[in-house]
Amino acid sequence: MTWRCLVKAQKANPILGCIKSSVASRSREVILPIYSALVRPHLEYCVQLWGPQYRRDMELLERVQRRATKLIGGLEHLSSEDRLRELGLFSLEKRRLQGHLIAAFQYLKGAYRKAGEGLFTRACSDRTRGNGFKLKEGRFILAIRKKFLPVRVVRHWNRLPTEAVDAPSLEVFKARLDGAVGSLV
Numbered sequence: 116m117t118w119r120c121l122v123k124a125q126k127a128n129p130i131l132g133c134i135k136s137s138v139a140s141r142s143r144e145v146i147l148p149i150y151s152a153l154v155r156p157h158l159e160y161c162v163q164l165w166g167p168q169y170r171r172d173m174e175l176l177e178r179v180q181r182r183a184t185k186l187i188g189g190l191e192h193l194s195s196e197d198r199l200r201e202l203g204l205f206s207l208e209k210r211r212l213q214g215h216l217i218a219a220f221q222y223l224k225g226a227y228r229k230a231g232e233g234l235f236t237r238a239c240s241d242r243t244r245g246n247g248f249k250l251k252e253g254r255f256i257l258a259i260r261k262k263f264l265p266v267r268v269v270r271h272w273n274r275l276p277t278e279a280v281d282a283p284s285l286e287v288f289k290a291r292l293d294g295a296v297g298s299l300v
Contacts, residue, residue, distance in 0.1 A: 120172040127157040127179045134186065141188030147202060150183045158207055159214075176207050205296065212271060213296050219268045220288050223248075234265045238273075246280040249273050 130153050138145060158176050167173045177195075184198040185191055199206060205213065222231025238251040250269045272280070279295050282288035 116168055117172050120167050120175050123157050123160060124175050124179050127154045128182070130154050130157070131179065131183055131186070141186060143187050143190075143202065146183075146187045150186075154179065154183055159210060173208055180204075180207055209296050213292060215264060215268045216271060216275070216292060216296075217285070217289060218264065219272055220282075220285065224282075225285050235269070246273070246275055246277040248280045 131150075134146070134149055134153070138149065140146075158179060167176060181195045181198075184195065184202060184204075187198070187202070190198045190201060193201065196206075219235070221227045222234055236251040238249040250272050275292075276295055279288060279291040282291055
């Protein structure tokens with residue numbers, strides 16, 4: 116996975132350099148759509164399958180996004196978190212988590228419900244704290260199982276607010292998830 120992250124960062128950085136040298140305007144209206152169309156797909160390509168597991172790999176990809184946000188004029192003096200907030204973007208880690216939670220919703224309540232019947236186990240509890248659709252965390256001897264989607268999503272799913280978990284459709288879930296994802300990571 117480290118090699119995959121390195122390759123993706125090496126593909127995204129020259130594109131950023133090309134944007135920097137060929138685009139005269141540094142306004143948000145110009146740079147942000149170009150970044151979203153040309154660079155971000157390289158950083159998010161197939162992350163549900165091969166998502167970075169080590170902090171150094173995540174940092175390598177985040178560094179590319181920080182470099183892209185520095186291209187926008189007037190935001191250079193802000194910290195990277197403030198630049199992302201100002202631009203209405205999430206960090207790549209939060210974007211990955213958001214994608215994982217959307218996939219979990221589809222397996223639990225959405226279009227892939229039949230395929231997801233054996234993936235997640237619902238926790239039987241009479242506790243009233245948190246949402247009413249808690250999932251059970253599995254225990255595994257092998258550490259590699261902790262990286263699988265059903266395992267890494269459970270802790271975050273259980274922390275979601277009730278209004279997000281009880282969403283009637285995927286679109287409503289996505290809208291409610293945007294507000295909740297900031298506090299999960």
